[in-house]
Amino acid sequence: MIRNTPVTLKFLAEKLKMSVSTVSKALNDYPTINEYTKKRVQEMARDFHFTPNKSAINLKERKSRIIGIILPNLLDHFFTRSIYGVEQFATARGYNVIIRQTHDELAKEIQAANMLLKSRVDGLIIAISKNTKDFAHLEQFENMGTPVVYYARNPSFNLNCHKVLGNTFQGSYEATKFLIGRKHQKIAYLGGPKMISFSHDRFNGYINALKDHQIPFVAGLVAYTDFDKENTILAIQKLFSDPENRPTALVAFKEPILFDAIKYLRSIHHPSFAEMECIGFGNNAFITYLDVPPVASIEENPEAVGENAIKLLLQLIDQEVELLHYQKIIVDCKLVVH
Amino acid sequence: MIRNTPVTLKFLAEKLKMSVSTVSKALNDYPTINEYTKKRVQEMARDFHFTPNKSAINLKERKSRIIGIILPNLLDHFFTRSIYGVEQFATARGYNVIIRQTHDELAKEIQAANMLLKSRVDGLIIAISKNTKDFAHLEQFENMGTPVVYYARNPSFNLNCHKVLGNTFQGSYEATKFLIGRKHQKIAYLGGPKMISFSHDRFNGYINALKDHQIPFVAGLVAYTDFDKENTILAIQKLFSDPENRPTALVAFKEPILFDAIKYLRSIHHPSFAEMECIGFGNNAFITYLDVPPVASIEENPEAVGENAIKLLLQLIDQEVELLHYQKIIVDCKLVVH
DNA sequence: ACAATTATTTCAAACGTTTGAAATGCCGCG
DNA sequence: CGCGGCATTTCAAACGTTTGAAATAATTGT
Numbered sequence A, B: 001m002i003r004n005t006p007v008t009l010k011f012l013a014e015k016l017k018m019s020v021s022t023v024s025k026a027l028n029d030y031p032t033i034n035e036y037t038k039k040r041v042q043e044m045a046r047d048f049h050f051t052p053n054k055s056a057i058n059l060k061e062r063k064s065r066i067i068g069i070i071l072p073n074l075l076d077h078f079f080t081r082s083i084y085g086v087e088q089f090a091t092a093r094g095y096n097v098i099i100r101q102t103h104d105e106l107a108k109e110i111q112a113a114n115m116l117l118k119s120r121v122d123g124l125i126i127a128i129s130k131n132t133k134d135f136a137h138l139e140q141f142e143n144m145g146t147p148v149v150y151y152a153r154n155p156s157f158n159l160n161c162h163k164v165l166g167n168t169f170q171g172s173y174e175a176t177k178f179l180i181g182r183k184h185q186k187i188a189y190l191g192g193p194k195m196i197s198f199s200h201d202r203f204n205g206y207i208n209a210l211k212d213h214q215i216p217f218v219a220g221l222v223a224y225t226d227f228d229k230e231n232t233i234l235a236i237q238k239l240f241s242d243p244e245n246r247p248t249a250l251v252a253f254k255e256p257i258l259f260d261a262i263k264y265l266r267s268i269h270h271p272s273f274a275e276m277e278c279i280g281f282g283n284n285a286f287i288t289y290l291d292v293p294p295v296a297s298i299e300e301n302p303e304a305v306g307e308n309a310i311k312l313l314l315q316l317i318d319q320e321v322e323l324l325h326y327q328k329i330i331v332d333c334k335l336v337v338h
Numbered sequence C: 001a002c003a004a005t006t007a008t009t010t011c012a013a014a015c016g017t018t019t020g021a022a023a024t025g026c027c028g029c030g
Numbered sequence D: 001c002g003c004g005g006c007a008t009t010t011c012a013a014a015c016g017t018t019t020g021a022a023a024t025a026a027t028t029g030t
Helices: A009-016 A020-027 A035-047 A054-061 A077-092 A106-118 A136-143 A168-181 A197-212 A229-239 A255-267 A285-289 A302-317 B009-016 B020-027 B035-047 B054-061 B077-092 B106-118 B136-143 B168-181 B197-212 B229-239 B255-267 B285-289 B302-317
Strands: A066-071 A096-101 A123-126 A148-151 A162-166 A187-191 A222-224 A249-252 A277-281 A296-299 A328-331 A334-337 B066-071 B096-101 B123-126 B148-151 B162-166 B187-191 B222-224 B249-252 B277-281 B296-299 B328-331 B334-337
Touching: A009 A020, A009 A035, A020 A035, A054 B054, A066 A077, A066 A106, A077 A096, A077 A302, A077 B096, A096 A106, A096 B077, A096 B096, A106 A123, A106 A136, A123 A136, A123 A302, A136 A148, A148 A302, A162 A168, A162 A302, A168 A187, A168 A197, A168 A249, A168 A277, A168 A296, A168 A334, A187 A197, A187 A229, A187 A255, A222 A229, A229 A255, A249 A255, A255 A277, A255 B285, A285 B255, A285 B285, A302 A328, B009 B020, B009 B035, B020 B035, B066 B077, B066 B106, B077 B096, B077 B302, B096 B106, B106 B123, B106 B136, B123 B136, B123 B302, B136 B148, B148 B302, B162 B168, B162 B302, B168 B187, B168 B197, B168 B249, B168 B277, B168 B296, B168 B334, B187 B197, B187 B229, B187 B255, B222 B229, B229 B255, B249 B255, B255 B277, B302 B328
Parallel strands: A066 A096, A066 A123, A123 A148, A148 A162, A162 A328, A187 A222, A187 A249, A249 A277, A277 A296, B066 B096, B066 B123, B123 B148, B148 B162, B162 B328, B187 B222, B187 B249, B249 B277, B277 B296
Antiparallel strands: A296 A334, B296 B334
């Protein structure tokens, strides 16, 4: 059953006693080819399960029909969900998608970028690692004319590039506003790694909501952490250190961080624990299993972010959008009350 | 800064006023090429950031250097984690990985398989959808000499193929044994979709553990569900319907299912809820945030499953293992007490 | 019947790389 | 001076496809 001679145009041509180009054109439905010939060729192709060799086509067309995605990891459902959006449109257009995880390490990001460059991907979608300050490894792509769309993570301000980002300011603003609406006066903000630009934006959303509602800003109600549990505990201890300004509500950078915070407060039987109202970014599916779920979540619509990224990328590939005419697309968040 | 003439061997050859083959051989360090020439070529290649065109090489070598993975979804951390293992070894060997999700739909699986076939992947790793009974779309690969490794999900018994599977019997057995050790007599088994062969194996592990410890098997203590929450509730209602045989412990097919079950029991304030001891397959990272976590989890070691799958696949690609000499690799589970 | 059209097929080059075979240049030695 | 032998380079074909130009076959009109 295993066939050793590969089924190529040449193979079909020999079988049919016609030239390779006739076969090629028949399969591609050229108008100059006789209908009867087309029928014969197409039948033969079907019978022998002919599939055109992509490498050959890619070589000819100087394309790879591959789109690269570089992102920190797939355990964060934000990224996993964002891929949904990308995949759907990419595969519908006949592109394959190669995903590379960096685990937020710059070295791995560079390695992945170089490998994708060598694979001559037709476009790149990237959520940069939290340590990416230099973009040489990514600028290579644009130098070769390969479009790059930055998504989910905002690169440094002065970099000219295409971006698709969540409206993290708005999400943070609405969460804070929602808590204010529920009569909280002491609302804490637990930020994420400062290297991730969103940390800033979310903080801004937070203070702007406070300002717009005449709630005084208290510096002691703001603390920063990263994805490390120990650091989150330290941050929480700081937030709750001033009895004068004990928070009754909390906006957190990311839900897993919030969960760590809540778990800690519960474990030390903190008096505020029971009445605290918290909101985090993410809207994790797992929330439904928590016995005291956060009052609400900020849904970042990752599928929409991914979808916008791939659509923009495809437009750039098809040159419907000028490569140097940098776009910035913002996807709104949505507050989901639990 | 954007270069329009691509940097190819020909380009370098013209710059250096030598033939294309000399350039090629110099870059590939042929011994017949003069050392000085090599140096000149390599310098020039570096200066112009020459990267060999993969499509051309693939065409020449009749390879794609791509490995396909087809799996149900990426939201299940089992699969996400299994990819870790695969990616690591694949990229170290210079292979790119294309992941396709089927959402457990046969139609999508077929579509993905056909697309990967067209892309002429060098090998395929697949966790079949729960509806896959016919394997024609996958046998195509082997007919073309492309190795396929089935992993994570066990295809129908009489299919001759390479498999890498978790030792789901052993995991189920140990979980049940563990509960017996904790003096439970009424241990329920909540199975998953019957179409997934693991459902059987896990059930077998369960009854074998019962038998080996002289615990009578009670048919009413077994129920089946799928990933749908409503069905899980129905199953739980069935399990708890006989007051004579009310379970005090539970082994569940998968943790999300277990979580749904626990949530339901809590919501109806079931008297057994507080003292029930449960174990599910998965060892989900979020367990730590549950206020009453399951007593233990069955860790399926997905990274190891993925690692074994890719290693076997690479051996098949390199023909270190005969394509028709079908392998079966079993990866043990580990009981993790919380 | 034969040129003029039109329909259909084939030729040949190109995409970028690899590689065995052939060619070239160079050296020393008889 | 010429030739064997070596080092080095180049030739040419191949991988499988596409495509404009050229060639051939079929049809029409006169």
